[in-house]
Amino acid sequence: MSEQKLTAELRTEFGKGFARRARMAGQIPAVIYGHGAEPIHINLPGRATTLAVRVSNALLAIDVDGEQHLTLVKDIQRDPVKQIIEHVDLQTVKAGEKVTVDIAIHVSGEVAPGAVASLEATTVSLEAEATHVPTAVEVTIDGLKAGESIHASDLVLPKGSTLLTEGDTLVVRIAEAAGAEEEESTEAAAE
Known part of the structure; x- marks a missing residue:
């Protein structure tokens, strides 16, 4: 930056x-x-x-x-x-000094059909060099299915950054879409 x-x-x-x-x-x-x-x-x-x-x-x-x-x-x-x-x-x-900052989480990609993503944490705390503070942490959810999740420990951090947020903090939860259950029961009844 x-x-x-x-x-x-x-x-x-x-x-x-x-x-x-x-x-x-x-x-x-x-x-x-x-x-x-x-x-x-x-x-x-x-x-x-x-x-x-x-x-x-x-x-x-x-x-x-x-x-x-x-x-x-x-x-x-x-x-x-x-x-x-x-x-x-x-x-x-000072240049070279480490500082503690809260960084926004940006989600990209599409989940598997019939699933929805829910952002559970909007920021994570990092320790980074003062002159190289990242603007955001990217999270890719491409192809994730219902029941899967991404925790803070799964994040790919920018070079030189250290995660301060607890590793088991839930960041993104993938759940089954509300309409998906109804479609399955309707298809089963039709058969």
Whole structure:
């Protein structure tokens, strides 16, 4: 994953009123923390930040008064109605450092006829290098039949990643389609 570069302004005022004024001016309040350093309160450019954090676990290179901070997005607070970003929490990371992240699971393929797939876990926790955090873990369900399942230990992880989720966690369950039982009983009665 490549890093997005953003320029931030140091924030000296705090509170709800200041945060509202910053958002009205097209800025998003944020905080950078980690590695035992004092938190740095900043304002990020609104539009550029919104575009940069559309992917989960976004890696951001923040320039604060000429000082570079490599960060990973840890939390985004959004307005519950308007869904605009109200605040961003950023964790300082270093190249080569291992971080814990939750990664989305993407399912691809078609199950066998008469079966349906149910996604039981939408994310898994991984430990990965901060500058190489995967965007998703792909799961292929091609040809799986009713009664089969995929657990976290069955996932093919991106290179350099370690699974932190329990291996027996159910990720995808394959069940018999609801209409399949009725079709079989109708065919048996017809014979």
